Amino acid sequence: MLFQRDKWLQYRTLQSVPLLAERLPETQLLEKESLTNMLLHYPGLVLKPCNGSYGRDIVFIERQRSNTYRIQNENHTITLLNTDQLLDWLDKSYKDRTYVVQQRLHLARIRNKPFDLRIMVQRKKEAPSKWKVTGAYAKVASRGYLVTNVASRTLPALKALQLARVGGRTLLVQAERTALLAAKQLAEHNPDLRQVGFDIGIDQKARIWIIEGNYRPDLRPFRHLKDSSMYRRILWYQKH
Known part of the structure; x- marks a missing residue:
């Protein structure tokens, strides 16, 4: 069954707890x-x-300190001189899609590369069935990238x-x-x-953050880990 991949809906669902x-x-x-309000409250x-x-x-x-804005998409960067330029650029570039604007997290780093954790949770078909953590690994961003989806490597969490x-x-x-x-909260809905x-993000002060939940997560990185038991466990839960 497909579930709606809507970051705004998911955020509001989780925020209620x-x-x-x-x-x-x-x-x-x-x-x-x-966007204007968020720019006043957060540097990123x-x-x-x-x-x-x-x-x-x-x-x-x-x-930036000069009140200019550094914009990065994947490994491409530009600088805009003021808020008006930023708003104009966003309107031209992204007006046809619905976006959320989010406080930037300063994730912990390994060799100056940010990383986050992918934590897999599953439950069996029969109801009621408890949720279990079936696997976890860390995604380390590639050099020059800020998103861990472009990962240079995976590591045990x-x-x-x-x-x-x-x-x-x-x-x-x-x-x-x-x-x-x-x-458990997402399953309520x-x-x-x-x-x-x-x-799951861990910032530089060791605080835990929920970045998002993926309903159709990529399982291939689990196959690359030395410990293959997590991958086997995930497949077992998918069948049962």
Whole structure:
């Protein structure tokens, strides 16, 4: 069964739970007023298509000391001189799609490359069935990219946290519990939901953030991990 891939709908669903709301970066539908307000509150923003794009068409906006704006899409950057130029550029470039504007997270880094965690949670077909964490790994961004969808490599989740010096097993367990709680909340609105691949960010202060949940996550990276048990477990849950 296909589920609606709408980042704005998912954000509002998760935001209704206080324990999850504090794990969500502030997010608004992209409009002139919302963008202007967010620019006043945050030095960095991210624009994402509501309907998902596998990491493509994501735009990073960084306000610089001279009040100019550095714009990055994939590994391409431009500089705009003021807010009016920024709004005009966005209107010309993205007016035909619905976007959300989101507080930019300063993710923990490994060798100066940001990474996040993919945490896979699943449940069996019979009801009621408990959600289980069936796998996790870290996605490290390629050089010059800010999105981890363009990954230079995948690492075991615990190893990534240790390499970034932000935490260890306790932090990983907390991230997994966050993913489980988020899956339960999404399932309240999608009773047939049986799997979610969550992108979980860990910032440079070791704070856990829910970036988004993917209903049709790419399983190929699990096959590249030395520990093949996670991939086998995920396939078992998909069948049962």
